[in-house]
Amino acid sequence: MKIFLLITLVLGSLFGAKVVKVSEKYESSLKCKICHKRIVEEWSNSWHAKSHFSKDEYFRKSLQYVSRKTHRSLNAVKVECATCHNPRISVTNTGEDYEIASVMGLTKGSKVEKAVNDKAISEGINCVVCHNVDKIHDEYDKTKRGINRVEWTKNGLMTGPFKDAKSPYHKVQSHEFMTTNPNKLCFVCHANDRSESGLVFTNMQSEYKGKKKCVDCHMGKRHKDYVSTYPMYNGKARQRMVRNHGFKGAHFASIWRNALALKLQATNRALRVELYNPQPHNLPSGYGSREILVEVTYKKGTRALKEEILSLTRTYKRKHHKASTAHLAIKQSRDESIPAHGKRILRLPLIKGADNVEVKVYYRLVNDEVRSILELKDAIWSKKMFIVSKSLKLHK
Template sequence: MKVSILLIAVLTTAQLLFAAEAAPELDPKYHDSSKCKSCHARIVKEWSGSYHAKSHFKNDEYLRASMKYYARKTRKPINAVKVECAACHNPRVAVTSTDVNYQIDVLMGLDKNSDVNKAVQDSALSEGVNCLVCHNVDAIKDNLPPEKRGVHRIKWNPVGIMSGPIEDAKSPYHKTQYRDFFGKDPKHLCFVCHANDRSSENFLFANTRKEYKDTKKQCADCHMSPKKEGFASNLPIDNGKPKKRMVREHGFVGAHTNWLWEDALGIKAKRKGESFIVTLSNENPHNIPTGFGARELILDVVYRSGSKVIETKSISLTQHYTDKRGKPTIPHLAKKATKDLSVPARGKKTLKVPMVNGAGQVTFELYYRLVNNEVRSLLKLKEPQWSEKKFITRTTVRL
């Protein structure tokens, strides 16, 4: 008895210590990116095309389908799942965790007017990871355990203070404040959400922070742009002209953008006896794929005799996830996965591909797919982008 009381006391203290601080409610002046447009036109436009702007379940079929599937399999109310995923996908959510009492409310049909229901419907969330997420961070709580991410790792600014990379910024619309996690070391901000992620079974299926092999290169150099001359605001604050600043683009280009894939990996092939040794090389500072599970690299091998194709093979490099009953599942419910086949950061992966008799020329083509066949069919994803093959690189061996 004493032990369990003690345990409850310990758990409650732990919960208090680690409880996330919900973001303060936004007033209409700073409600969403449309309020920033008149003075930060370029940035708003660039960001609108990014997947940060689509990280709300309404705007991403894969996310929406994963949430529904997760709710069904864990028997959690869908709103509880929305709150859980919001930690990184919609960190401005007003409720940061749900408990058993909420599940009882749902069973009793008392959910409609609950704080949880109001929080997940809030229109301030519909833009996902927007300006008011990143630029309202006051501090990153780095003394917390590594699995505390997103909203659980953020200390928020009061509404109306924008943190950023410029030490002497002055705006007539809002207060500004310099922070090192924008200016000196912006990857620190990225790691708030892009670090590690665990399934309901505590299985680690994403680990970008641990993979990262670079101290100099910023995520922003590749996923925003190198720093270049421009202006932070188009407002004419410098003798009737916008003030010149060194800035970056806000496109956050990633796995959904085909051009970034071209030559993202290198490929070499060499004949060795009755096989080919194919080497994939990765110059990037994180594994490829990194981040979200169920991504796929595909190596298509075409054997030709003269101009005639005599055989083709397709080799899939992806992870397959199984749940606690050993059945195929999605990353967020995984108990186990097959071997990680990603190409390591600043490293290589070699594959052995068989020779085919009579072939005079063999072409190796490397592609990328956002969602592997297994997870696509479990979630019944319909949009063509999830199955589309994005070209990375190719090489040919003549025999």
């Protein structure tokens, strides 16, 4: 028994990431708002601010699904997924003992339960996630992500892009992953996302091409504005070159417009649809089961003769060849995404009588299969976001 305890203690300290407590003075973005109003407002509308299970139906139902199908307690799965979704959680691993206690109904008021339901983590990926990163261990094994890849600063020390900033509320320090190499910060979580059995279903780091930085597009161009409205410099606030904290991505219809380029060509028998992706990462990318829809309408004049819908997505199988979400996958279907700076060509037979054809391309956050497995209700998951469309006259 003693040996067993010793082993769990040693393993616990080896594999559990080091937690640094964030005091109430810093844990909520509301505390930053008095001086950094613009930034807090921009961030509040981002999906980083919704990465907690209470704010994202898809994430919440995925957690429940993983717990149900693996016969593990929901709290244990919440702790596991918090690695990237809620990295300031105060418990970083649970283990067998917790499962036994959970089955016996002995976990009420436990450290794990408190950690999972702590309001301190309810903001998801907030200011004290990115700005309290002190070190990123790129020398670690590539499977270690989120909390297992970083070390936190001392409570109250903010990492930022400026070497000469001064604040009355917190200490500051500058790091290269806030200035010249911000991709390194993004890849702490946006890389090597894997299923319970180790199948890597997303790796934005390995698919990435070119020199552009993630922040160039997802935080926009640098522009002049106030970092803080606090009169810190000779009784005045100061303008600097800043970016937008909106982190706009797949959930925002507006930025899908023209994210892909479409080209149509016809021979006498086939229609050739070319989709070119000018972005430095695949599309769809990110979480599995995202989908690009290609809707082809064959027409005679303005009258539609036939409509065909192609889905570029990935599907997953768990045990016994059953359809599943990415996190339980042991197998994944062929990758249909459009590679970074690359293209995908679809060939379709033409139909008799059609003298023109129209192609419309849309994006959807969740494909039919997973929406139905998880019974997702919010309209956003099935909403079609318009990307691009084109028509072509067919020669007889």
